[in-house]
Amino acid sequence: MNQGxxxxxxxxxxxxxxxxxxxxxERERLVEEIKRRGNAAFKVRSLPEAVMLYSRAIELHPKMxxxxxxxxxxxxxxxxxxEAKEDAEECIKLDEGWAKGYYRKAQACSGLKVSxxxxxxxxxxxxxxxxxxxxxx
Numbered sequence: 398m399n400q401g402x403x404x405x406x407x408x409x410x411x412x413x414x415x416x417x418x419x420x421x422x423e424r425e426r427l428v429e430e431i432k433r434r435g436n437a438a439f440k441v442r443s444l445p446e447a448v449m450l451y452s453r454a455i456e457l458h459p460k461m462x463x464x465x466x467x468x469x470x471x472x473x474x475x476x477x478x479x480e481a482k483e484d485a486e487e488c489i490k491l492d493e494g495w496a497k498g499y500y501r502k503a504q505a506c507s508g509l510k511v512s513x514x515x516x517x518x519x520x521x522x523x524x525x526x527x528x529x530x531x532x533x534x
Contacts, residue, residue, distance in 0.1 A: 410434060410446075414453050428458045432467070439471055447471040462491050462498070469501040478508035 413431050418424040435450035451468035458464065469484035482505035488498030 410450065414449075418457070424457055428454050428461065428464075431457070432461075432464060435467060435471075439467065439474075442474070444471045444475045448475070460491060462488050462495055465491070466497050466501055469505065473501070473504050473508055476508070478505045481505035482509065482511075 410431075413427060413434065416427065418427050431450050431454040435447045435454065438444075438447040438450060448468055448471045451464050451471060454461070455464045455468065465484045465487045469481045469488065472478070472481035472484060482502060485498055485501035485505055488495060488501060492498065
């Protein structure tokens with residue numbers, strides 16, 4: 398994908414895409430810079446560029462939920478709903494209490510035209526005094 402000046406999208410980010418941090422502090426600063434650039438690319442709808450940047454940041458910090466969420470959002474914006482759903486599921490796997498992961502998954506499922514049944518409570522049965530009772534979680 399060409400950007401202004403004829404440079405390839407990735408080439409303008411070689412300074413952050415090809416460097417290997419030597420310390421945890423360097424890694425943290427690098428991930429934050431890549432995330433910042435990914436957010437800027439997303440803001441101007443340069444979605445493949447944003448996905449590329451978020452992907453590199455995920456390589457460096459795979460447990461940062463916001464990176465998975467942001468990449469999910471960019472993937473969905475490109476119509477890559479399967480990939481968006483996978484990234485959203487990684488958010489949920491990393492932190493089941495993080496609501497945005499479920500939101501991203503719902504967006505992806507909507508794009509895939511998949512049932513949102515994962516939000517619907519399932520009946521649970523218990524035995525009380527010899528009788529089976531049905532209740533909802």
